[in-house]
Amino acid sequence: MEGEGEGEGEGESEQRHNVVLFPFMAQGHMIPMLDIARMLADHRLAVTLVTTPLNAVRIRAAAWSPRVRVLEMEFPCAEVGLPKGCESFEDVPSYDLMSNFLRATEMLREPFEKLIRQEVENPLCIISDTFFWWTVETGKVFGIPRLVFHGTSCFSLCCLRCIREHKPHNNVGSDAEPFLLPGLPGELTFTRTQLPEFWKVNVELMASGFDRVFEVMRRADVQSYGTLVNSFNELEPEYVDHYKNMEGTKAWPIGPVSLCNRDQIDKAARGKKASVDKSACLRWLDTQKPESVVYVCFGSTHKLAPTQLTEIGLGLEASGLPFIWVVRGDTEQVDQWLPKGFEERVKGRGMVIKGWAPQILILSHPATGGFVTHCGWNSTLEGLTAGLPMVSWPLYAEQPLNARLVVDVLKVAVAIVDKETQGVVPKEAVERAVSEMMGNGEMRGRARELGEMARRAVEDGGSSHMNLTLFIQDMITYKKPHAM
Numbered sequence: 225m226e227g228e229g230e231g232e233g234e235g236e237s238e239q240r241h242n243v244v245l246f247p248f249m250a251q252g253h254m255i256p257m258l259d260i261a262r263m264l265a266d267h268r269l270a271v272t273l274v275t276t277p278l279n280a281v282r283i284r285a286a287a288w289s290p291r292v293r294v295l296e297m298e299f300p301c302a303e304v305g306l307p308k309g310c311e312s313f314e315d316v317p318s319y320d321l322m323s324n325f326l327r328a329t330e331m332l333r334e335p336f337e338k339l340i341r342q343e344v345e346n347p348l349c350i351i352s353d354t355f356f357w358w359t360v361e362t363g364k365v366f367g368i369p370r371l372v373f374h375g376t377s378c379f380s381l382c383c384l385r386c387i388r389e390h391k392p393h394n395n396v397g398s399d400a401e402p403f404l405l406p407g408l409p410g411e412l413t414f415t416r417t418q419l420p421e422f423w424k425v426n427v428e429l430m431a432s433g434f435d436r437v438f439e440v441m442r443r444a445d446v447q448s449y450g451t452l453v454n455s456f457n458e459l460e461p462e463y464v465d466h467y468k469n470m471e472g473t474k475a476w477p478i479g480p481v482s483l484c485n486r487d488q489i490d491k492a493a494r495g496k497k498a499s500v501d502k503s504a505c506l507r508w509l510d511t512q513k514p515e516s517v518v519y520v521c522f523g524s525t526h527k528l529a530p531t532q533l534t535e536i537g538l539g540l541e542a543s544g545l546p547f548i549w550v551v552r553g554d555t556e557q558v559d560q561w562l563p564k565g566f567e568e569r570v571k572g573r574g575m576v577i578k579g580w581a582p583q584i585l586i587l588s589h590p591a592t593g594g595f596v597t598h599c600g601w602n603s604t605l606e607g608l609t610a611g612l613p614m615v616s617w618p619l620y621a622e623q624p625l626n627a628r629l630v631v632d633v634l635k636v637a638v639a640i641v642d643k644e645t646q647g648v649v650p651k652e653a654v655e656r657a658v659s660e661m662m663g664n665g666e667m668r669g670r671a672r673e674l675g676e677m678a679r680r681a682v683e684d685g686g687s688s689h690m691n692l693t694l695f696i697q698d699m700i701t702y703k704k705p706h707a708m
């Protein structure tokens with residue numbers, strides 16, 4: 225990657241401005257931040273990535289730029305009652321312990337500041353996850369700006385702020401009565417059941433301590449210098465503008481960040497080590513017809529109930545379509561969960577990846593034709609970037625909002641269930657949604673166009689490329705009068 229500099233601010237870059245990156249320890253947050261590290265390094269900046277020892281091992285195992293340095297600090301598992309080695313949010317063994325994990329992250333302030341003081345020469349700014357709200361104070365200590373990274377779209381950020389501030393769900397008489405999200409472009413209506421559970425202010429949430437964290441995160445977001453967004457202007461122009469106006473802050477959409485992984489090795493090494501041989505996977509895809517394969521994956525964290533897995537398997541089988549299906553868990557567990565005789569019956573037509581898939585490698589292969597996704601923002605944007613129609617199957621967090629964006633605003637996805645449906649999604653619904661996604665030519669056409677736009681955005685002169693350049697210039701300009 226050395227020598228791939230883009231030319232802007234080259235004189236300045238000689239001074240080795242050092243961007244401090246502090247990703248939240250969860251794959252869905254870490255992966256895009258690592259891409260941002262790579263993008264900044266491509267722009268000739270030095271990058272210091274701060275994380276915990278086990279995460280550092282994973283990061284160093286991936287292909288990496290010599291301009292990116294990884295610094296470690298211990299994660300206080302024992303102090304908050306977490307099991308040893310629980311350094312990633314997805315490793316937290318139960319829901320009750322999640323707030324302990326967040327408490328542990330709050331204890332990182334002192335070691336984080338010590339590391340910067342001792343190890344980072346010429347810090348330019350701190351880009352940190354919204355969960356590290358206290359880094360806004362660290363920025364003040366070092367006289368540098370803190371930039372916040374949320375890891376989701378402007379669309380979802382706008383909806384979430386509106387829901388929290390106006391609580392429009394409190395003005396309706398039943399869960400099925402629709403209400404408008406006031407002030408948002410596009411006149412979006414929701415029902416209570418369509419809101420992300422996580423963000424409803426309810427008793428459970430208050431008790432879990434999350435509500436306090438969300439409140440301090442919000443305050444810190446507003447006090448931050450600005451926001452880096454993994455999105456691109458052309459995807460959600462009204463919501464990018466609305467977000468900037470609403471927050472009264474600077475925001476730079478610089479995505480899709482996954483596109484910085486240009487070759488197959490980088491694509492395959494993203495996140496964790498894949499549980500399948502990359503070449504075998506590509507060889508299998510090479511034997512399939514263009515745009516024929518359905519890719520099914522529900523992100524880095526969520527494990528679906530075995531009853532749901534059975535219905536997915538049978539639905540895919542009944543669709544008659546070729547597929548790659550990623551099932552979280554080790555081989556032994558997954559074998560128990562799959563429908564009886566399933567792999568034998570679909571041999572040659574279907575591939576089950578048990579564990580971690582090289583997702584962007586699969587999505588970008590010409591044989592892949594559609595994506596069944598849980599609508600985590602990274603996956604959603606990766607699907608859009610690959611120009612693929614999708615089936616939206618939101619599970620938790622802000623995923624129902626991302627689903628609304630792709631289904632109702634961009635019109636490139638089929639919603640698998642009626643939003644009111646609860647419980648297990650039957651195999652018939654799986655088969656129906658997958659067939660509709662693969663057969664709807666108009667939707668595929670729109671998805672292709674968005675994929676093209678995404679690629680243009682990160683090319684030289686594209687909106688995201690320009691935003692990244694403007695962001696770096698802004699940081700360097702800020703630095704001059706504040707230089708110590």
Ligand code: UDP
Pocket residue numbers: 251252253255494495496521522523524525526550579580581582583584599600601602603604606
């Ligand atoms: N991912 C992957 N292989 C997998 C599962 C997930 O590479 O088997 C990557 C995926 O490409 C995405 C991230 O993990 O970048 C998941 O983030 P997302 O926001 O979609 O969902 P989350 O895991 O946070 O629910």
